[in-house]
Amino acid sequence: MENDISQNMNWPILGHQNIVKYLERLIEKQDFLHTYLFTGPRDIGKKTMADLFVKSIFCSDRNSIPCNHCNDCIEISKLSHPDYIYVDREEGKKNISIEQVRDFQNRMSRTPMRSKYKIGLINNADSLNKESANALLKTIEEPSKSSMIILIAEKIENILPTIRSRSQNIIFNNVSDDEIYENLKSLGAGGDISKELSKFAGGSPGIALHYFKDQEGWNIQKTNLSQMLEIMDNSLNEKFFWVESIIKKNGSKDNQYVYFENLLDNYLKIARDLIVFKLDPEIELIHEFLKGSISKVSRKFSYEELINFYKNILSAKKMIFQNVNPRIILENILII
Ligand SMILES: [Zn+2]
Numbered sequence: 001m002e003n004d005i006s007q008n009m010n011w012p013i014l015g016h017q018n019i020v021k022y023l024e025r026l027i028e029k030q031d032f033l034h035t036y037l038f039t040g041p042r043d044i045g046k047k048t049m050a051d052l053f054v055k056s057i058f059c060s061d062r063n064s065i066p067c068n069h070c071n072d073c074i075e076i077s078k079l080s081h082p083d084y085i086y087v088d089r090e091e092g093k094k095n096i097s098i099e100q101v102r103d104f105q106n107r108m109s110r111t112p113m114r115s116k117y118k119i120g121l122i123n124n125a126d127s128l129n130k131e132s133a134n135a136l137l138k139t140i141e142e143p144s145k146s147s148m149i150i151l152i153a154e155k156i157e158n159i160l161p162t163i164r165s166r167s168q169n170i171i172f173n174n175v176s177d178d179e180i181y182e183n184l185k186s187l188g189a190g191g192d193i194s195k196e197l198s199k200f201a202g203g204s205p206g207i208a209l210h211y212f213k214d215q216e217g218w219n220i221q222k223t224n225l226s227q228m229l230e231i232m233d234n235s236l237n238e239k240f241f242w243v244e245s246i247i248k249k250n251g252s253k254d255n256q257y258v259y260f261e262n263l264l265d266n267y268l269k270i271a272r273d274l275i276v277f278k279l280d281p282e283i284e285l286i287h288e289f290l291k292g293s294i295s296k297v298s299r300k301f302s303y304e305e306l307i308n309f310y311k312n313i314l315s316a317k318k319m320i321f322q323n324v325n326p327r328i329i330l331e332n333i334l335i336i
Contacts (some may be wrong), residue, residue, distance in 0.1 A: 009065045011052045014183045014205040015175030016045055022170070023053050027065075032117070032134035033168050037125075039156045040172025043206030047123060049172075051076070053121050053150070076117075082113040084321035092254030092293040094321065096124065101132040105139045108147055116303040118147045125151035133160040135137065140166050165206045174203025177268060184212055193218070199286050202269065222289060227268055228263075229293045232301060232336065239334045247327045256332070260326045264317045276299040278306060301336060309336050 009024050026032055038046040055066030055073050059080065066073050075081035085107045089096050104120060112118045122128070129137060140149060140163055151167065153159055159167075182199035183205065186189070189212055197218070211218035231242045248258045273285045277298045285291060298306070316329045317322035 008063055009056060011049075011056075013045060013048055013052065014209075016049060017171060019170055019172065021047060023049070024056075025052075030149050035140050035149045035151065035163075035167040036162065037151045037153065037156070037159065037167035037169045038172065039153050039159075039169060041174070041202075042154055042171045042272050043201075043204040043210070044174065045205055046172050048206070050121055050150050050152060053318065054121065057117060057119065058084070058115055063129065073230070074100055079291075083115045083118050085118070085120040087124070089127045092256075093127075094257060095129045096122070096132055097129050098129075098132045098135060101135045103129070108139055108149070109144055111144075112146060112234070116146060119150065121150045121152070123152045126153040126155055128160075130160075133163060140151050140299050167169055176203070177204050178202075180205050180208050184208060193319075196289060197219065199288065200269075202286070208215065217232065217335065225266060225270065225287060226293060227289055228267060228288075229290055229297055232297050232334065233293075236335065240331060242326060243330045243334065251326060256326065257320060260320050260329070261317060263330075264313055264320065264333075268313050268317075270294075271313060274301070275303070275306045275310060278303050289324070309333065 009027070011020050012022070013020060038050060040046055045331070055068070055076050058072040059066040060070045060072050060074060061067035066205075068074075068077075076084050079086050082275060085095060085104055087104050088099050090100075104122070108118060108120045110118070118242060137160065143149075150162070151159070155169075156164060156169065177198045180201050180203075181194050184197060186192040187199070193212070196207040197211055200211075211221065227242075231239055234242075246263075250256055253259060269286050273287055273290070273294050274297060276283045276285065277294050281295065285294060285295065301309070312333045316333050320326065320328050
């Protein structure tokens with residue numbers, strides 16, 4: 001008879017309770033499909049959820065699932081579990097390489113060593129290029145018995161349609177500001193920082209939790225945001241000088257693409273605030289703490305100019321991954 005283990009599962013996750021229920025039910029029934037595709041914005045909780053799911057399947061302490069202290073749980077965290085294969089884009093690389101996929105396939109094809117299942121997780125699956133995605137498709141089309149693959153991606157449209165159609169898609173939607181706010185408070189955060197972070201997170205609990213744990217980092221981020229806004233009020237020369245300093249500091253970093261994409265995401269939120277303030281100064285801003293500068297800068301530009309600014313950032317985000325020089329991209333968006 002099947003044990004009722006549902007009462008022993010209490011996953012520490014913020015929001016997404018419908019997904020938690022669904023996955024817990026699968027574990028209870030021990031009834032899994034071969035491929036799951038977790039999609040949703042960055043830092044929204046996809047990876048956290050996948051970790052809990054995988055650990056709960058393997059965890060050998062059935063009293064509190066996952067327990068985080070049994071061998072299985074520990075080895076999953078350390079990526080040394082023999083039946084768990086984890087692949088991610090390597091530092092500084094834009095794609096998951098074909099070699100990585102071949103190694104993954106090879107290891108997935110072996111029978112489980114210690115558990116009933118073999119689970120493979122591919123993080124940033126939207127960075128599989130065509131060649132590696134096609135190679136992966138073979139494993140997905142002909143799954144070996146008792147194997148499961150979890151793909152994590154930000155955008156479903158970047159996943160090969162043939163992979164998509166063979167996967168169960170689990171969509172992660174934004175978590176409400178209120179839920180994030182309440183969670184931060186319950187972790188002991190003060191009212192002000194909870195408010196700031198829940199707004200800034202834009203529905204992604206991971207962002208709020210990251211800065212809650214690194215409040216010095218949050219203060220630096222606030223200074224950066226303030227500079228990004230203030231520079232819009234400066235002369236073209238000063239703007240280019242500022243871009244130059246950013247490129248000097250970050251242009252050669254291994255993770256420069258991630259850095260510049262982040263910067264553009266932050267500019268997108270600033271643009272949103274500038275537009276909102278122009279429409280109605282009473283509407284609550286994402287960056288309430290920058291209200292003074294937002295009011296000043298938003299007065300400097302017309303509504304159309306701000307909308308264009310917003311649109312240009314959106315196109316810039318695509319260009320970052322098409323090998324366009326980040327300096328040109330940044331200079332272009334600042335010529336409003
Ligand atoms: Zn465990």
